[in-house]
Amino acid sequence: MHPFTGLALLLPLGLLAMRIDLPSLLAVALALLLVALGMRPLGGARLRQWALVLLPLALGLTLVHGRYLDSWLGQVVDNRQAALLAALRLWLRVAIVLAAALLWLSSITTASLTRALFASRLPPGVAYLLASPLLLSEQLKARLAAVSEAQAARGVDVAAPFFRRWRSLLALAAPLVVWTLSDVGERAAALDARAFRSRLRRTTLDAPQPAIWERWLWYGCALLALVLAGSLLWR
Amino acid sequence: MNPLFSTRTLTLMSAGIAFNMVLGQLASMLKLPIFIDAIGTFVVALLAGPLAALVTGLVTNLIWGVLTSPVAAAFAPVAAVIGLVAGLCARAGGFRSLPRVLLSSLLVTLAVVVVATPIRAYLFGGATGSGADFVVAYMNALGSKLLESVAFTVFGVNLVDKVVSALIAWLLVRGLPERVRAQFPGAAQVR
Known part of the structure; x- marks a missing residue:
């Protein structure tokens, strides 16, 4: 279905x-x-x-x-x-x-929903905005796990007392956000290189x-x- | 016809939505009593302005509504208003110093109260299934009307969350490498 x-x-x-x-x-x-x-x-x-x-x-x-x-x-x-x-x-x-x-x-x-969104009649920009966070959030979860491990090795303790955990929040969030925002330009360049908004609708292989x-x-x-x-x- | 958002802004908004979805998990991982599910919206507001942040907030809750609970979709206008007000505050220089950031987060909280209170009171009968329901019931018992009780509770719950979210977003954007900041004209308003 x-x-x-x-x-x-x-x-x-x-x-x-x-x-x-x-x-x-x-x-x-x-x-x-x-x-x-x-x-x-x-x-x-x-x-x-x-x-x-x-x-x-x-x-x-x-x-x-x-x-x-x-x-x-x-x-x-x-x-x-x-x-x-x-x-x-x-x-x-x-x-x-x-x-x-x-x-x-x-x-x-998630994969079938993403494919359906990309293949829908929505304008490519809207379809991208709805579908890409689903893919990106999986990447970010993996990155968050990597950042958590790296920061734990540096002494950031997620089980520390309450006030120290507040400091850990920034220590964990900052690398994740900076890492991801650094990629934004490259992602945009890759999309532009593929001219993803040049047509009214995307063509998708294996569209449902x-x-x-x-x-x-x-x-x-x-x-x-x-x-x-x-x-x-x-x- | 030029699109409303450049491709770079679009990818930033996508990242902002993903931040909103993932950083909430960070708060629960650290067992902190806040949501911080709007940091991505604040970051987009600071880097790309009110309209991009409005769409970021709106789409975040719509996706959440589809993927987790329709309750989140009902609060999509609240997430949109957070982005709009934070973006307007950023444009007006509201993220140039610590006192201004605190004032901006207060304005965002007040906007949240205005939009979230009727949704919570009329659509969900004033309850959301959190501990804040006890405060609503207590204020009702003391003679307040449902709308007043809900507004007071929404303000109390959101004030700390929005102050923390705005502060983290401000610190993150300030700490971005100049190479990244240069890609977003809005970052010049953040010091």
Whole structure:
């Protein structure tokens, strides 16, 4: 499946979740998404990632909207049930969007997304800006590991007491940033040498090709998103 | 038609986005209670100006939103405003001395409060799942409105983070070799 197909489904799904008010319906949709997510390869890790965001959010929303601190401070709280129901609805909507996003992520790889972005109809500069950080961040992580090892040999201790760790921050960040910024000119020269913005669209070898039904699905999703956004504004 | 950004600015923005994505890991590696996920945006603001920094911040959060959590995408306007205000401050000489850098980071924090507060209050009900939710709940209990409580919390959480990010970016740009600084006209405003 083309990487953009799942992405195209996300927007109308998010808008649909905002349009539905019934918590039970939202809960069913969430349960289906979580089951689908759990069945994917590395589903357990994705579910943990989901829980790490959503469980603290549930606690935060309960604390803020349940107004339990008011009760502890001796104040009377009216309409707690209604406030908690609204908070639950909000939580379910965020939970659905995150679960759907993780489900989409489980179906793609960074490499396939990068190739799809480069091969898309986006102008080359925009495609580069969206795709190149994905490639560069992997390089930077490797560089950060190299810098950390080199600085550790010079006595920078990442497990030092709190105030010394602040000094380590600059000692680790500076070589990484200077190293990468020194390459910027060369990268730009290499891109210019290839005249990467001379055409309106890039030509990419091995570009992922969407099936005809996927193209129709993209257009359908865009239309559905427009209708749902309109209905939300109308309400 | 000339493109909006030169190829060099484009590659700088790409590096800035990657800095934002990677340096946040550095903070968690050092177990520091800050995000520092906007240092790349500050660096771009100092070297290439407000528009490039605005796009850098915006794209950082959009990529994060796609790759990690859509919550980050919701805060993309906040990241964009950080870049815009930091770039405007840099253009106005706000990164020429330590007091000016501190004042600039305060202005960035105030801009963050203006943009992030409604997003956090209306889109996420005032909670984000962090320890700051307790402060929001406590201020609510003391009689503040949700928007006030969230604004106070956002200010408190972001002030230290943005001061540290601005200081690090300033020190990094000041410490760049002259060969690299010469590639970016904006660097002349940083002393």
